[in-house]
Amino acid sequence: MDKLIVSVATTGSPGTKAQNPHLPITEEEIAADAVRCWNLGAAIVHVHVRGDDGLVTCDPRRYARVVELIREQAPGCDIIVNMSTGGGAGRTTDDERRAPVTLGPEIASFDAGSVNFPDRVFVNSPQFLEQLARDMLQYGVKPEIECFESGMIENARRLIAAGLIGPPYWFQFVLGVQGAAPATVKQLLHMVEQLPPDSLWSVCAIGRAQLPMNVAALVMGGHARTGLEDNHYYSRGVKATNPQLVERLVRLGREVGREIATPAEARAMLGLTGDRRLASEPSGATEASG
Numbered sequence: 027m028d029k030l031i032v033s034v035a036t037t038g039s040p041g042t043k044a045q046n047p048h049l050p051i052t053e054e055e056i057a058a059d060a061v062r063c064w065n066l067g068a069a070i071v072h073v074h075v076r077g078d079d080g081l082v083t084c085d086p087r088r089y090a091r092v093v094e095l096i097r098e099q100a101p102g103c104d105i106i107v108n109m110s111t112g113g114g115a116g117r118t119t120d121d122e123r124r125a126p127v128t129l130g131p132e133i134a135s136f137d138a139g140s141v142n143f144p145d146r147v148f149v150n151s152p153q154f155l156e157q158l159a160r161d162m163l164q165y166g167v168k169p170e171i172e173c174f175e176s177g178m179i180e181n182a183r184r185l186i187a188a189g190l191i192g193p194p195y196w197f198q199f200v201l202g203v204q205g206a207a208p209a210t211v212k213q214l215l216h217m218v219e220q221l222p223p224d225s226l227w228s229v230c231a232i233g234r235a236q237l238p239m240n241v242a243a244l245v246m247g248g249h250a251r252t253g254l255e256d257n258h259y260y261s262r263g264v265k266a267t268n269p270q271l272v273e274r275l276v277r278l279g280r281e282v283g284r285e286i287a288t289p290a291e292a293r294a295m296l297g298l299t300g301d302r303r304l305a306s307e308p309s310g311a312t313e314a315s316g
């Protein structure tokens with residue numbers, strides 16, 4: 027089986043410190059967790075940023091600051107940065123959501139369709155997706171194609187057929203969202219079987235479904251995302267930290283024979299072509315890490 031690409035989604039858009047005091051909110055906290063998780067084996071950090079009010083924002087300056095702080099805190103850190111284009115809670119416009127792509131991160135999230143979240147509609151119109159795909163092509167950003175249910179794979183296939191998303195295709199299945207596909211092995215298998223050739227896939231799942239879906243990915247040959255964006259708990263009643271969740275996933279992967287992909291190995295597997303100097307040095311400095 028392929029080496030295991032571990033992603034950590036440290037923050038997300040709706041979570042609060044009241045729910046879990048370990049949730050990183052400021053750029054400093056997000057960068058520090060990224061470095062800790064990289065040290066434990068995470069190849070990719072999926073980043074959301076917050077405003078001074080603690081609510082989600084798509085401000086590219088804050089994204090750039092996170093990357094800058096990662097390099098400052100650990101100059102050798104070569105973790106792949108995946109910037110969210112998800113926005114949040116209807117507070118962000120489509121244009122605001124596209125803004126982080128202009129920083130040229132190696133990966134950005136690409137929510138491949140609209141879905142009911144428990145209390146709102148997460149709108150990703152066909153027009154928005156086409157524009158976002160064009161932006162990512164322009165800036166050399168690999169879309170992480172987030173699919174909350176199987177119809178979103180078909181949306182992605184249409185964009186692939188139109189030449190707007192190039193191989194290899196990197197899918198992230200987000201299971202267990204109320205209003206979308208359930209987090210079951212049967213559902214996961216069904217979605218994997220729908221993928222076009224030359225695809226790699228990872229799975230994340232909400233709440234208590236995170237761990238079993240991660241474990242399913244380990245034995246199915248997929249990749250896995252953990253982190254506090256998707257789940258606040260390490261076990262029943264015990265609040266987790268991001269490093270604890272990464273450490274457990276890496277340990278479980280090794281126990282079932284999955285070696286852990288370094289960021290460099292993940293870059294090769296995913297065919298990342300993003301301008302890493304731009305992604306890692308938004309201020310225009312020249313040092314590039316290995």
Ligand code: ZN
Nearest residue numbers: 038110112255
């Ligand atoms: Zn996210």
